[in-house]
Amino acid sequence: KNEVEQSPQNLTAQEGEFITINCSYSVGISALHWLQQHPGGGIVSLFMLSSGKKKHGRLIATINIQEKHSSLHITASHPRDSAVYICAVMEYGNKLVFGAGTILRVKS
Amino acid sequence: DAGVTQSPTHLIKTRGQQVTLRCSPKSGHDTVSWYQQALGQGPQFIFQYYEEEERQRGNFPDRFSGHQFPNYSSELNVNALLLGDSALYLCASSPTPLRTDTQYFGPGTRLTVL
Numbered sequence: 001k002n003e004v005e006q007s008p009q010n011l012t013a014q015e016g017e018f019i020t021i022n023c024s025y026s027v028g029i030s031a032l033h034w035l036q037q038h039p040g041g042g043i044v045s046l047f048m049l050s051s052g053k054k055k056h057g058r059l060i061a062t063i064n065i066q067e068k069h070s071s072l073h074i075t076a077s078h079p080r081d082s083a084v085y086i087c088a089v090m091e092y093g094n095k096l097v098f099g100a101g102t103i104l105r106v107k108s
Numbered sequence: 109d110a111g112v113t114q115s116p117t118h119l120i121k122t123r124g125q126q127v128t129l130r131c132s133p134k135s136g137h138d139t140v141s142w143y144q145q146a147l148g149q150g151p152q153f154i155f156q157y158y159e160e161e162e163r164q165r166g167n168f169p170d171r172f173s174g175h176q177f178p179n180y181s182s183e184l185n186v187n188a189l190l191l192g193d194s195a196l197y198l199c200a201s202s203p204t205p206l207r208t209d210t211q212y213f214g215p216g217t218r219l220t221v222l
Contacts, residue, residue, distance in 0.1 A: 098150035
């Protein structure tokens, strides 16, 4: 079993829909990252969470430390949101363990 | 302020050859981590360098080695390349290995082994 599990693996949505991507992990962590990766490989850090909830524009990330679960929400989705979204947990020592990613496609 | 830079962008090698990939961290960062991302998978941690020493290592064979220079830039070396080494190699930098800070990623080097 992977230390970090994401669901769904693939997600297709219509423009404007509310999107949720889930992440569960099994190890002790100091923080959790949500990352966005576009075709070509570049990775951008969206959020780093150690508790509670963070919001940036149309993106919202939540984490429940007790349940070892995090969600990334996208409100009013747009085709430019199409990308791979990766959950990564930071083990103590600043080592990241990544989920396999969720491939999101938003259709206009 | 330049972010994390990596070179080269793309590289094609043949089995058995050796390759060196380079990474310059974001200004003010002294810790560099290397990751391998196979097609369709999430990145896997290779190792982390701080103060010119390897601090942590993932589950990668000794064919994978690295170095960090006094200016904090880093190299990843892979010897005796295998077809399975074809992947996107990502470098990430952070201010220190001791704090939970955002890691900044470079654009990656795509290595193809034929």
